[in-house]
Each structure stands twice: as C-alpha cells, then as structure tokens.
Amino acid sequence: MTKSFMTGFGLLIGLVLFVTVNIFAGSALHKVRVDLTEDGLYSLSTGSRNILANLDEPITVRYFFSKKVAESSNASSLAAYNRRVRELLEEYAAATDSIELIVIEPEPFSEEEDEAVGYGLTGARINQAGDRMYFGMVATNSVDDESVIPFFDPSNEQLLEYEVTKILSDLATGSKKIVGILSTLPIRGSQASPPGMPPQQPQQPPWAIVSQIEQNFEVRWIGPEGITEIDPEVDVLMLVHPKDLSDATRYAVDQYALKGGKIMAFVDALSNFDPSANQRDPMANRTSNPHDLLSSWGVELVGSRMAGDSEAAQQVPSENGTLFFPLFMGMKGDNMSEDDVATDNLDLVNMFTSGILTTRGDATTTVEPLIRTGTESMQVDTIKMQFQPDLKSIADTFVPSGERLTVAVRITGDIQSAFPDGAPADPNAEEATPDETTTEDGEGEESDEEEGTEGEDEATEPDEPEDTHLAASEATFNAIVVADCDMLYNDLWGRQQRDLFGRVFIRAIADNHTFIINSLENLCGSSDMISLRSRGRYQRPFEKKLELQKEASESFRAREEELQAKLLKTEEQLADLQKERTDTGGQLLSEEQEQMIQRFRDEQVQTRKDLRQVQRDLQQDIDGLGRRLKFFNIAALPLVILLGGLLFSTSRKILR
C-alpha cells in the first residue's frame, strides 16, 4: 500500500465522516441552542412555560406544511417562517407530555390535503401550476374541541407565541370564561316594566357590544345596586361608567381586585348615555367617579376635562355641512401601543368626549399607556359639552398643547385596599332598632325567647370576622382602564344593517369591539398569558434620523407659518388696495398702487423661494449625517492603517 493510496483513502474516510456528522447533527441535535437575541425571540417565554407546566389535558397538535409545494415556488419567506413555526411547536411538545405534535405535509391531490381542507385550513395558490400550499395548525383536545389557525401569516410573527399558547390554554380549560358586567349605563337594554305597570320608556335593545361579548364569554350581570361581594368565579369584571356607586359596591370591587381579580373599567369625563342626561336636568353630573378605586390602582381621571385631538378629529354634521370635531377622535395605529396584545393590529378606535387618565405619583403599580392622543391635543372643559354644546366654537378655539394625552391604560402590580379601615358600615344595620316589643305578661317570656331577627343581626354585626378583609393584593392586579364609555355604543363602531333574511346585524366601521374583546380575552387569561405581550421589537428604526426629521419638520413648520403669515398680510394689503380702487371707481391705478402690487408679487416669489430653501437646508442635515457616517465606515480606518503602515515602513527604512 503506497502512502498516496493510504492518504487518498484517509481523505475519503474523512469526507464521509464530515458528511455523516452533519447529517446526524441535523436530525439529532436541533434542540441544543442558545438564544442570544435581546428579547429572547426564539425561545418559549416563561409565561408559556408556566401555562404548559399546568396543562393537564392531552392535546394533539397537527401541523400542516406543504413542503414540496413551497419548495417548487419562490416562497422563501414562507419557508423560513415554516422553520420558525415548526421549531416553536416542537418546543411546546418538548416542554410537556400533554402535547403531541404531528407534522403533516399535504401535497396536491393527497389524502393529507383532504384532511387539511376538512379542518378548515386555507390553501394558498403560490406556484404556476396552481398547486395549493397549506401552512396551518389544528389543535384538538380529549373531547374533540377544535381550534384552528388556518394560515400562519409571517407578518403576524409577533403574535405567534401568544396565539398558540392561548389556543392550547383554552382547549385545556374548556368552558367559556365569565365576564361580569357592572354598568350604570343601559347597555343591557331597558328592562321590561313589571307586569301591570305601564312601560316607562320605549323598549331599548341591548347594545350590540353585548352580543359580541356573549359570543366569546359567559356574561353575568352584576348590580350595580345591592352587592356586597363579587363572585370569585367571575374571570373579568367589566365596569361601565361607575358613577355614584354605593360604598358596598365599591368595596366589593376593591376586594375583588385585591384577590387578583381582573378588571376592565370604562370611565368617562362625560358619558353621553348617562341616564341622568336628559332635558330635565342638563347640568346633572355625567362623570364617572370611582376616584378612590382609581387612586388605589395608581391612576386618576382628570377632573372636568375631556381629551381633544385635532389630528384625529372625525367629521360630525354641523350647520354648514360637516365639521372636524376634535372631541370625536379616531385613534389610529400611531395612537396605540404596538407592544401590547390588546392594541396591536388595530386600525381605528373611535372615542367621543373621552376623559384623560394620568398616573399618580404614589402609584404602586406599573401604568402603561395603551391609547394616547397625538401632540395636537387639548384638554377641553366638560362644561362646554354639558348644555347646548357649540361644536364649531369648540373646534375654532382649539389650541394644540404639544403634549400627548392618555385615554386608555394597562395597570399591573400590587395594590392597597381603597378601604383601609375595612368594610364600610352597612347602612341597613343602623336602621334596625332593638326589638322592643311590648308584650302582655303572659307572653313576655315567650317573646324573650323568640329569635328577633333584627336584633340577632345587630348582635352578630360586630362579630363579622375582620380577617376576610384584604388590605393589600393577594395576587397581582391586572386591569385595563379606558377613559371613554361612549366608545361602547353601537354608532361609534358600527352601522346596523339588514341581511338577506331581514335580520339586523352590525357592520363594523371601526375596531372598538375588537379592542374590547381582545382586552377581555387577554385579561381573562392568567398573569402568564398577560405577560405574553407582543414579543420582541421587530422595528428598530434609526432614531437619530427620526430625531433630525422631527426637528426638521418642526422648524420647517415654524418657518412656514412665519412666511405664510407674511404672505397673508401682503395679500390683505393688496386686497385693501383693490377695494380702494373700486371705491373710487377709477380704472387707472395710481403710482403708489402700482408699486404696491409689484412689491407684493416680489414678496410672493421671495417667500416661496425662502420656503424651498428651508426645506433644502433641513434635508441637508440628514444627508450630511449620512455622508459623515459613510466616510467614517469606509475610509476612516483604512486611512489610519495606511498612515500607520507608511510610517512603520519608512521608519524601518530609516533605521536600516
């Protein structure tokens, strides 16, 4: 055996080894990895892990991906996303024995394709042959409940983990979550009058939002009167316009919150559907006032002020047609938090005469804004809308403050009771007087032995055990507070229509209902689900450039306004001149007037030139930064090295 042959053979073995090791690694080693991303984008979050640890229901997850179809087309982004989704699902399956993952590749005209279609997956046509690609998931539990993701959309990658964990969690718990609604507004519709009495007012149907909620949850109506305790079975308490609630009711809400109950509260600076808002008493208070509760949660509703935003202003009918009314705000993507599951992906949320929320200095909770106005905002006095409001005047006297006002927040953390002295005294107990029944002698003894119910109550009142009162959070408090109740109303987010069969349904024109359902769903989950916010920042813009652009547009606007004002003044002067001319009836212009007109024209041209120059100047700042950075990265170090090298070599030559 020659050495060459041995070497050749050795090399061949080496090659085979290399290929084999990699193939082996490919299949066996794919769970061993380190996620170095700042937001842990590629690992299961703690929230998901906790939920999976408590999952005791066996769930089968069928993952469908038409691999061959995907490869035969140019859907490379989908192929990359497939890897992401599949690895995520494999991590789920690895984290708990309760989940079984089945991977299915539905190729055209196969049984698997029929299976996919049967489950309701969407097949996308992506190649020229018209083959359908399936990229979805079906999860089933032991009682054959099904949850489907029809198609994994890469643009929704941020919500991927949240969606999957939610599906698994819901399948495990089975029954619908319970939403308790405590409302002083007639959202349930007017109650039928007691039999025998004439109807008080026209029968009103329940607000459309109620049926939306009922589709996703079990709804229980609570109070608002006569409550001492909120049933702990209630998963989320929805407070609507808590106004003038009795101490007992507020205490019940307080204790519910301390036990870790979740709350979605709609308060308002001016609720236009407040029952007291009618012709007879236009100045009645229409402001929500659960101030002690809000304070304990760390927020405050700014007194007597509504939020206005001229940029978000929607149109309302007015005398001369329509008017952009700043108190009717159409909140869009920029106004809403991108990082929060409740507001991510929402396009438009309409709000009307909303209040303003501020975080208290002594807040023990974390308060994060969910919805804020833009910088063209103003705090408008509620009195302006209270009685015969003049919409046009409000719009005309609008002065933008440059600040952003918060109209919806998410609250998380531990809180203290709003009732530090314990349960409020029961007003009914004071009415009860000792049972001083005058009895005839013979019956006296009997009556003494009788159990006087009122007396008993009074006697047992002080014995009510103090230890059921919670002074501080037992579990983390999670809430969403929205400063507007009107947004719940039908017309603010939908239009009623009739379908082919004459049935009335709501066609949505805004996402208010989505925001509300998302928030309720999100709150209904455990703290783990809530922690699964949209993870990871996928947008990391050049903030330096944005700063420069903002500076540029601000100073541009300031300068522009200056120049426009100048232009306007000159125009006015010209107009006066023209008027003079027509007054005197003369056809010929005086010397003076001719000069004025010429001056005006010159000024116009100059002003326009100035404006263009301002624009150019400001773009130059941004371009200048770009040029400097390019030089720094391409030429700076090479030049240093060049100099260094030359110095070094010349010094060596000199030394020789």
Next chain:
Amino acid sequence: MRNTMVVFRRELAGYFGTPVAYVFLIIFLALSGYFTWFVGGMYETDQADLQTFFTFLPWVFLALIPALCMRTWAEERRQGTIELLLTLPISAGQAVMGKFLAAWCFTSVALLLTVTEWVTVNYLGEPDNGVIFASYLGALLMAGSFIAIGSCISSMTKNQVIAFVLSLAVSLGFILIGFLQDIPFLTTFLPAVVVDALRNMSFLTHFGEISRGVIDLRDLVFFLSLIAFFLFANTAIVDIKKAD
C-alpha cells in the same frame, strides 16, 4: 503545542512584516464598508441592525481570503523553504495548525476593525446587540472555514495563482450549493433528501441561521467539522509532499 505556537508567531510576523497585512486590511474594510453603505444602502434602510453588512460579508471573504491563503503553502513550496520547515522537529499537523491559527487570528483582527459599523449603528438607533454579537461569531467561524479551504488547496500546488483560483472555486461551491434548490431541473431529478442535505452544506444557510441571533449546535458542528476536515486533508497532503 509549543511548536504550533512557534509556527503561529512566525506566520503572523510574516503578515505584518510585509505590506500584505496593510493592503488586506485596507481593502477589506473599504470594500465591506462600501458594499454596506453604497451598494446595500444601509443609511436608507432605516433599520438599526447590521443585516446589510453581514449579507455582503461572505462575498468579501470569498474575494479576499483565498488571496490571503494562497501563499500559505504554495509560497513555501516554491521557494523551497518547506523542506527546511519540515526538517525541524515539527510535525506536519503542528505546522498546519500554526499557519491556520495565524491566518484566523489575522482575519479576526480584520473583523474586529469593523467595529466602526457597530458603533455607527448604535449611534443611529437601538439595535439588538445580541444578534450582532451572534453574527460576528458566525462570521468568525465562516472565516475559519474559508481559511481552512484556502490553506488546504494552497498545499496542493506550487503555483499561487492556481491555489487562488481553486480556493475561490471551492469556496464559491460551498456558498452556491445552497441555491441548488432553486434549479427546478435538479429538484425533480434528485430526491428531496439529497437537495436538503446539500442545502445544509451551504455557508450561507448556516451563517444565516446564526445571524438571526440563535447559536444552534448544528451550525457550530457544521463549521467546526468543515474546518477539521480541511485541516486534516491539509496535513495529509503536506505529509505526502514531504515525502517527495
């Protein structure tokens, strides 16, 4: 080990003692900078990450590293110094390792000097620095792979030009192999398993995975096993040629 270090130091001194290092560094930095900022239009992307930079990096490596490595062994063989080297009490393996480490160290310095990019992107915005760190790690491994290939091929010939061209071709092969799946003719003709396996042999596939920010053992194994194989081949070839 000590022998390896001796070779290592000698090689490194060789780089810096001649214009080689300076020319290489200047061109490397200028080229990668140019690609990133002009061809890739990084300033216009408004994305605070170094994706653009790392997209072009494999191609800059492809152009420059074979050039760096072509002289590693070919030069020695041409000048006849290889015999001198091998009469010293150094094994072929140690020599190979020493030269490889020197080249790798030098390339690391070059990568280190691209820190200006990292500074710039952190000045412009808030990038995910974990991802950037992972990407640099991947770049280091990929550079090592290019070097291993270059050194190995350089040991096969006395002619530096041949060494350069062949290294370029083989390295290019390892990059392009990932694109085989885009050739419909081949996907119908080859079984999917093979196409998959071939794609997993691509530098770009593994480097792409690492530059997402996830260090997967599979990717580490790929680069390290590739380096191991070519170093082994390199040693075997030097051994054989020693006999001549």
